[in-house]
Amino acid sequence: MRVLILRCGDAPLPADPPGTVLNLPEIPGRRDLRPLDALAAELLPADPTPSLDEISAQPDVPHLGAPGPAPQAPHLKERLRVVVVGTDAALSAVLTRMMRGDYLWAELAFVPVGESVVARNWGIDAPKAWDLALGGQVRPVPVIRSDQGIAVAGSATIRSWDDGEITGEIVVDSHVLLRHEAREDVRFNGVFGARLVPMVDAPGIAAVRATEPENPVLNWREKVARRLGGAPPLDPDSLATGRAVQAGGPALAVTVDGVRHRRPLERVTFYRHLRDLQVIRP
Structure with missing residues (x-):
């Protein structure tokens, strides 16, 4: 098995890490990840398994059921384990680079x-984490x-660009998670968008x-009222699951793993990719 350790920023490493260490910026870009490509x-010089276009043309969707092992595994010259050391x-x-390069068959720790x-x-x-990364097993x-080709590792948010109440609609599959028009002077306990996380199944x-809001600024009266009201920053009763989340509105702020899109969007879609991720996890 080939092991490639991607050290992002000044992340600490063991004294004698196994495999090859590649020192990268805190958030690596496409050029930084060329050695991984x-x-x-x-x-895997040539992938003999069905392409993404061929998968999407299939009449049924078994690839969107329970996540499974990579079909490329039997054709690899050698297994590849990529260990990312850094932030979400x-x-x-x-x-994102692995997805765009279509080598999600690589094991990811x-x-x-x-x-x-x-x-x-x-x-x-x-x-x-190090013991797991180097000795753990794959669990897809x-x-x-997103429809802009950004992969979500931990979480994403869809909010109003000005961080006030949201105007717009967010739908999970066919379920309307919210449909709302922003009200003035609502500081908390309102409708401020949605947060989504990838599931493991x-x-x-x-x-x-x-x-x-994402970054609420409250006076002392509002802080007391929020504490007494017991309102959490997210509404657990609104939980919805699905294969896709679609949102539309006049000025949406979309953030993926803490990185905000550089400009407001009028629509965005998050959806399940056609291939699964080969994750090393307990």
Whole structure:
């Protein structure tokens, strides 16, 4: 098995890490990840399995059921395990490159640095993350992406560009998660958009409504009222699951793993990719 360790930023490493270490920026870009592209091409020069176009043309959708092993595995010259050491944003960047390069057959392990939604979702115990990354087994999960080709590692949010109440509609499959027109002077306990996370099984996405802004600034009276009211920042009763989340509105702020899209959008879709991710997790 070939092991490639992607050290993103100044993430700490063991004294004598196995495999090849590639030192990258905190959030690597496409150019930074060219060595990963080259290694994947070396280990699978030609993919004999059905292409993405061929999969999407199939009359049924078994590929959107329970996530499964990569069909390319029997054809590899050697297994490839990619260990990402860094933040959720770093993992999203690597996962996005793997998805766009169509080599999601590579095994992907994660050693989180700092607070990590991915670590919670995948059940990674930070003190044991290195042992898991190097010695753990593959347990496939769905890949969730946006229509702009960005992969979601841990979570994504859809909110109003000005961080006030949202005007627009968000739908999970055929279920309307919210349909709302923003009201003035609502500071909390309102309708502020949605947060979504990738699931580890079908159908792929779990989403809930947000009940307060991304960065609430409250005076002391509002803080007391919120504490007494017991309103959480997310509405757990609104939970909906599905294969796709579609949103539309005049000025949406879309953030993936802490990285905000550079401009407001009028529509965005998150959906399950046609291939699954070969994750190393407990």
